[in-house]
Amino acid sequence: MLVGEELLNKARALSNRPEDEIARGCGYVGPSGRLLRKSFYRALVEAKGYKLPSNSSSGSGGPRGRQADFRTRVHGNGNLLIGHAYTRRLDLVPGQEFKIELNKDSGTITLLPLDESPASE
Incomplete structure (x- = not known):
């Protein structure tokens, strides 16, 4: 940008x-x-030189659009979406790959980064 x-x-x-x-x-x-x-x-x-108030503070400055609340749901097609707000917080990049580990007993899903860096095309 x-x-x-x-x-x-x-x-x-x-x-x-x-x-x-x-x-x-x-x-x-x-x-x-x-x-x-x-x-x-x-x-x-x-x-153009105008100074605008910052909207990055987490104070009570009013609504700031959708906020990440760390909740999601399984979609009708079975997909589970993790949005940009979450991947950005972890500094994840497009193309980065993960191994998915499931623990049925605890109902948890763990993403483990693979060592390879994202392939550039």
């Missing part, structure tokens, strides 16, 4: 395109491919 002067220059270069294309062109796309509009607009405002 571009920031600062680099963001402003790229946004100017793409200014004849729709807003979503400008945001994508500047790298504001999440791991699932979802456009990160709020982050894009916030970065633009900050690149």
Whole structure:
């Protein structure tokens, strides 16, 4: 994701395109491919020199969107999803592989990182 002067220059270069294309062109796309509009607009405002209050504190500053509550459920197709909020907290990267260990007695699932680093293609 571009920031600062680099963001402003790229946004100017793409200014004849729709807003979503400008945001994508500047790298504001999440791991699932979802456009990160709020982050894009916030970065633009900050690149223009305006200081915005930080939203990274965990105080009672109001709603901050969906919060990770460390709960999930098994989907109808049998999949169990662990979202980006959790993988980010563990600094996991796309392509990283794990061995899955099941303990039926305790009902736990353990992910053990494999030693190989993610393959780059």
